Amino acid sequence: xxxxxxxxxxxxxxxxxxxxxxxxxxxxxxxxxxxxxxxxxxxxxxxxxxxxxxxxxxxxxxxxxxxxxxxxxxxxxxxxxxxxxxxxxxxxxxxxxxxxxxxxxxxxxxxxxxxxxxxxxxxxxxxxxxxxxxxxxxxxxxxxxxxxxxxxxxxxxxxxxxxxxxxxxxxxxxxxxxxxxxxxxxxxxxxxxxxxxxxxxxxxxxxxxxxxxxxxxxxxxxxxxxxxxxxxxxxxxxxxxxxxxxxxx
Amino acid sequence: xxxxxxxxxxxxxxxxxxxxxxxxxxxxxxxxxxxxxxxxxxxxxxxxxxxxxxxxxxxxxxxxxxxxxxxxxxxxxxxxxxxxxxxxxxxxxxxxxxxxxxxxxxxxxxxxxxxxxxxxxxxxxxxxxxxxxxxxxxxxxxxxxxxxxxxxxxxxxxxxxxxxxxxxxxxxxxxxxxxxxxxxxxxxxxxxxxxxxxxxxxxxxxxxxxxxxxxxxxxxxxxxxxxxxxxxxxxxxxxxxxxxxxxxx
DNA sequence: CAGTGGTCTAGACCACACT
DNA sequence: GTGTGGTCTAGACCACTGG
Numbered sequence: 001x002x003x004x005x006x007x008x009x010x011x012x013x014x015x016x017x018x019x020x021x022x023x024x025x026x027x028x029x030x031x032x033x034x035x036x037x038x039x040x041x042x043x044x045x046x047x048x049x050x051x052x053x054x055x056x057x058x059x060x061x062x063x064x065x066x067x068x069x070x071x072x073x074x075x076x077x078x079x080x081x082x083x084x085x086x087x088x089x090x091x092x093x094x095x096x097x098x099x100x101x102x103x104x105x106x107x108x109x110x111x112x113x114x115x116x117x118x119x120x121x122x123x124x125x126x127x128x129x130x131x132x133x134x135x136x137x138x139x140x141x142x143x144x145x146x147x148x149x150x151x152x153x154x155x156x157x158x159x160x161x162x163x164x165x166x167x168x169x170x171x172x173x174x175x176x177x178x179x180x181x182x183x184x185x186x187x188x189x190x191x192x193x194x195x196x197x198x199x200x201x202x203x204x205x206x207x208x209x210x211x212x213x214x215x216x217x218x219x220x221x222x223x224x225x226x227x228x229x230x231x232x233x234x235x236x237x238x239x240x241x242x243x244x245x246x247x248x249x
Numbered sequence: 250x251x252x253x254x255x256x257x258x259x260x261x262x263x264x265x266x267x268x269x270x271x272x273x274x275x276x277x278x279x280x281x282x283x284x285x286x287x288x289x290x291x292x293x294x295x296x297x298x299x300x301x302x303x304x305x306x307x308x309x310x311x312x313x314x315x316x317x318x319x320x321x322x323x324x325x326x327x328x329x330x331x332x333x334x335x336x337x338x339x340x341x342x343x344x345x346x347x348x349x350x351x352x353x354x355x356x357x358x359x360x361x362x363x364x365x366x367x368x369x370x371x372x373x374x375x376x377x378x379x380x381x382x383x384x385x386x387x388x389x390x391x392x393x394x395x396x397x398x399x400x401x402x403x404x405x406x407x408x409x410x411x412x413x414x415x416x417x418x419x420x421x422x423x424x425x426x427x428x429x430x431x432x433x434x435x436x437x438x439x440x441x442x443x444x445x446x447x448x449x450x451x452x453x454x455x456x457x458x459x460x461x462x463x464x465x466x467x468x469x470x471x472x473x474x475x476x477x478x479x480x481x482x483x484x485x486x487x488x489x490x491x492x493x494x495x496x497x498x
Numbered sequence: 499c500a501g502t503g504g505t506c507t508a509g510a511c512c513a514c515a516c517t
Numbered sequence: 518g519t520g521t522g523g524t525c526t527a528g529a530c531c532a533c534t535g536g
Contacts, residue, residue: 016532018505038473044521055507057306060522068317070435073471076522077515084473085435184496186319186334192489193442193462211460213442222322224287224333240441247433265513267524293502304526309503325503326534 011052019054023062031071031082038084042072045080070246098172105144111165113139116158123155126218126229134158138168141203148204149238154230177227185222191215191241196233204235211236260301268303272311280320280331287333291321294329319495347421354393360414362388365407372404375467375478383407387417390452397453398487403479426476434471440464440490445482453484460485 011022030036042048042063049059063080066072074080100107117137124131136156142149154173156163161180168176177184191214198208206212213234221227234240260271279285291297291312298308312329315321323329350356366386373380385405391398403422405412410429417425426433440463447457455461462483470476483489 020505046521055509057508058506061505073434074522075515076513077520079521083434083471085469085475185322185332186493186495188491188493190489190491191440191462193460193485195460209458211442211444213440220334222332226334236442240439242437242439244435244437246435269524295502304528306527307525310524323503324534325532326501328502 009048009052011054020058020061020065023052023054023059024065027062027066028069028071031066036082038082040082042080042082098174100142100144100149107142107144107149109169110141110143111138111168112141113137114163114165114168119155123229127155127157127226129157136161136163138163138173140168144238147238148235150232150234151200151203152230152232154228156228157226160227173228182227183222184227185220185224187217187219189215189217193236200233204233206235213239213241215241258297258301260303269307269310269314272301272303272308273314276311276315277318277320280315285331287331289331291329291331319493347423356391356393356398358418359390359392360387360417361390362386363412363414363417368404372478376404376406376475378406385410385412387412387422389417393487396487397484399481399483400449400452401479401481403477405477406475409476422477431476432471433476434469434473436466436468438464438466442485449482453482455484462488462490464490 009023009026011019013019015022027036027042036042045056045059045063049056052059063072063074067074067080071083072080073083115137116134118132119127119129119135121131123129123135124133127135129135135158136154138152138154138156140152140154142152160182161177163176174184193211193213195209196204196206196212200206200212201208201210204212213236215230215232215234217228217230217232218226219228219230258272258275260268262268264271276285276291285291294305294308294312298305301308312321312323316323316329320332321329322332364386365383367381368376368378368384370380372378372384373382376384378384384407385403387401387403387405389401389403391401409431410426412425423433442460442462444458445453445455445461449455449461450457450459453461462485464479464481464483466477466479466481467475468477468479
């Protein structure tokens, strides 16, 4: 029957948090905690607005934000209901460091190289800087439980950020960039595979010719500047890319 | 200086296409065609609304949809401007068939297996059906220019769809599902790598032990049912996953 | 300070799904 | 037909940015 459910909802008009956001948070946590079970109908927007003392557009804005997150589905003539399947990670710009940490793996990082170099043609093209101009070059080996997981080589435009080796070993590159006031906007990624060279194999304690998972990425900030270019190699036995994505209908 | 630009815009109130959508389309194509160059300020929403004879919320809805697509950036107190970097594919639920076709590769598909089988524990768990219950099993080899690119093995719940071998060879699985009225909603994907077994190597004209790119995926429709489970292997020399993604800020 | 986007209201009419 | 979400209007006040 998919019954519609009465839910305790309230908003605080004195709070600086937007009303639609307060409502969205309450609905989201109700879904998270199982108070709103999958398939439940949310009840019509008009009545919900009246119950909360809000206008309909405000209620719609709250609901829409959860639809965008994939937690709710709207059907005209039917109603709004909670999605059955559990959506966990709608695919963020994944940070290996954060991935490992949230998996309880306590990652460790050793910085192998942290210098300025002249940009090669490949790096210059990716970052949109002049070929031969100076860029940061950082090479890191990331491990967990004493086993190497990935070899990360990154290039950053000069003058964007202080790259302190100690900080690089204590956290991820993305956190440093955000902390420096850089607003990440989008990234272009390529994921592939290839056989390990002898040098790569030694770094990751594999054999030459063994399969490696590879990823190249260029990250842009909200002004459109390229702020990072990275070429990474992963041990496929220790890491794979896992994510949930939503279909644009 | 980032000048704001006068643009020819108009809406047709007789059209069944929503006004905000008409406006969004015109702005998007202006960005696409370079009429609106990166960094251009769009001009304030009030004036834009007045010029088009629309209300401000309608104009905002149009602009917001392009912000969500990553084409525009809004800054309070500043304005709305066109993003510098080119956002091409905001990462859809990628269909290998469509990917290859849009790359001008004219993919061909040969269906190797198309039968009903009893669900293994793995398949049953992925699709949420009873272990041992009947499910479709489809195995396909996809090629371009006479070279194999990927080996695709998919499982689908019984009774969801007619799986005609001829149609499977003429188009992609996702198109068939959409055509059958299934609304795709989300998918959970895992991308990894491993060495090819002898059997896999022969299918893809590689050598045993060569690296393969692998992908497993479970796709859900908007009611939360799992509608497809696939395990795919790709020749890394012929295919890699490439996509652009947006940061949720 | 002036200008921008961010939020919010209280209505209205329409298109579609179900019975 | 009835009820739902989809779209739209014409205002309003606030918060933040910049000069």
